[in-house]
Amino acid sequence: MPAVDHVLVVGAGAAGAAAAILLARAGISVELVDDKADISALGSGITLQGNALRVLRELGVWDRVLEHGFAFDTLGLRAPDPAGTLIAELEDVKTGGADLPATVGMYRPDLATVLVDQAKAVGAKVRFGTTYTALRQDEAGVEATFTDGSTGRYDLVIAADGVRSTTRTELGIELATVPTGMGIWRVFAPRPDSVTRTDLFYGGPSYIAGYCPTGADGLYAYIVERAQDRSGLTPDEQLATMRELSQAYHGPWDDIRERMTDPDRINYTWFESHLLDAPWHRGRVVLIGDAAHVCPPTLAQGAAQAFEDASVLSDLLISRDGVDDELWSTFYERRFERARTVVDASLQLCGWLIDGVRGDVPGLMARVAHLLEIPA
Structure with a gap:
C-alpha cells in the first residue's frame, strides 16, 4: 500500500510533472497546480542526457520525446579559428544505458507539452493559472487554500516550484542563489544540415559557443560570456549583440548566423547556483528539482x-x-550526494573558464558521466 493517498504537486516543470505522472499512474490521487497560465516554457531548447532519457522512458513518454527531439551519440570540440576546425569527435557516455541515445536535444515547450499531456492521461488533475495562498500542516497532512478559492487536504505536498521557490520561502528556508559570473545568450532558429549534434567552441572572445539540434527543423545555439547587465537592450539590439558575438565562430556557426533573424527568439540570462543542505522537507512538504538544487x-x-x-x-x-x-x-541517501556532485562539477567547469585555467575538462566530464550511468 502506498505511503500516501492524496498528493499536491506545485509546479508543472520537469520535476513536478514527472512526480505527478509516476504517482498518478500508481493509483494515487494527484493534483498538479502551476501559477503560469499555460504550459509554455521560457527558453529555446533543452539538452537531455541519457540519465534524463532513462526517466522519460519510465514516465512512458520516450516515444514522443524521440519523435519531437533529435538524438545523437557524439560530442564535437571545435577551435575558434576561421574554419571552425573540428579538433575532436568524442563518443559520449550513454548514461541512460546502451539501449538509449547519449543525448537528445528538444524544444522546451514541446517537452513541457509531452509531460503535461501524460500527467493528464494517467489521471492527474492539472490546473494552470492556479497556486496555493496558504499551507497549514499537522502531523498527518497539509491543508491548502488556492487562488481560485478552493481548498484541499493532502498527505504530502511536493514543491517543484523552481529556482525562486515560493514554497521554500513559505517554509522559512533561507537559501542564497548565487550568480556564477557567467551570462548566456540563447537563440532558437532553423537547423542547417551542418548541425547534427552538439559542438562546443572553447575560447575566442567568449567563454563557450555551442549549439544543439532540437528536432528535424530546429536548433538552439548559445554563447556564454562574462555576466553583465543586458536588461536595457531592445529585442533588436539583443539579436544584433548575439550576432556580433557569433562572428568569432565559424564552421556550422556561419550557417546558424544566417538563420538568426527573429529578435523574439533571443534570450539572455545569468548562470546561477544553489544547493539546499539535506533535509529538503519540512514536515509534510518537500522541495525537489530547482527548488532544492540548481x-x-x-x-x-x-x-x-x-x-x-x-x-x-x-x-x-x-x-x-x-x-x-x-x-x-x-x-537523501539516494539523492543528496549525487546532486551535490553534479552541482560542484558544473561550478568547477565555470571556475576554470573564468580563471583561465586549463583544467581536466574531459576527465571531470567522464567521472560525472560514469557516476550517472548508475541509476539514482
Whole structure:
C-alpha cells in the first residue's frame, strides 16, 4: 500500500510533472497546480542526457520525446579559428544505458507539452493559472487554500516550484542563489544540415559557443560570456549583440548566423547556483528539482537531476507504508550526494573558464558521466 493517498504537486516543470505522472499512474490521487497560465516554457531548447532519457522512458513518454527531439551519440570540440576546425569527435557516455541515445536535444515547450499531456492521461488533475495562498500542516497532512478559492487536504505536498521557490520561502528556508559570473545568450532558429549534434567552441572572445539540434527543423545555439547587465537592450539590439558575438565562430556557426533573424527568439540570462543542505522537507512538504538544487548548464544536467528527484521520491512513496524518517533518510541517501556532485562539477567547469585555467575538462566530464550511468 502506498505511503500516501492524496498528493499536491506545485509546479508543472520537469520535476513536478514527472512526480505527478509516476504517482498518478500508481493509483494515487494527484493534483498538479502551476501559477503560469499555460504550459509554455521560457527558453529555446533543452539538452537531455541519457540519465534524463532513462526517466522519460519510465514516465512512458520516450516515444514522443524521440519523435519531437533529435538524438545523437557524439560530442564535437571545435577551435575558434576561421574554419571552425573540428579538433575532436568524442563518443559520449550513454548514461541512460546502451539501449538509449547519449543525448537528445528538444524544444522546451514541446517537452513541457509531452509531460503535461501524460500527467493528464494517467489521471492527474492539472490546473494552470492556479497556486496555493496558504499551507497549514499537522502531523498527518497539509491543508491548502488556492487562488481560485478552493481548498484541499493532502498527505504530502511536493514543491517543484523552481529556482525562486515560493514554497521554500513559505517554509522559512533561507537559501542564497548565487550568480556564477557567467551570462548566456540563447537563440532558437532553423537547423542547417551542418548541425547534427552538439559542438562546443572553447575560447575566442567568449567563454563557450555551442549549439544543439532540437528536432528535424530546429536548433538552439548559445554563447556564454562574462555576466553583465543586458536588461536595457531592445529585442533588436539583443539579436544584433548575439550576432556580433557569433562572428568569432565559424564552421556550422556561419550557417546558424544566417538563420538568426527573429529578435523574439533571443534570450539572455545569468548562470546561477544553489544547493539546499539535506533535509529538503519540512514536515509534510518537500522541495525537489530547482527548488532544492540548481547549477549552471555546463554539464547539461538540470532537467536530468530534477527527473531523478521525482523518480526516486515517487518510488519510495509508492513502495513504502508511510511517510516517516526511514523514507526521508533513504531519499537523501539516494539523492543528496549525487546532486551535490553534479552541482560542484558544473561550478568547477565555470571556475576554470573564468580563471583561465586549463583544467581536466574531459576527465571531470567522464567521472560525472560514469557516476550517472548508475541509476539514482
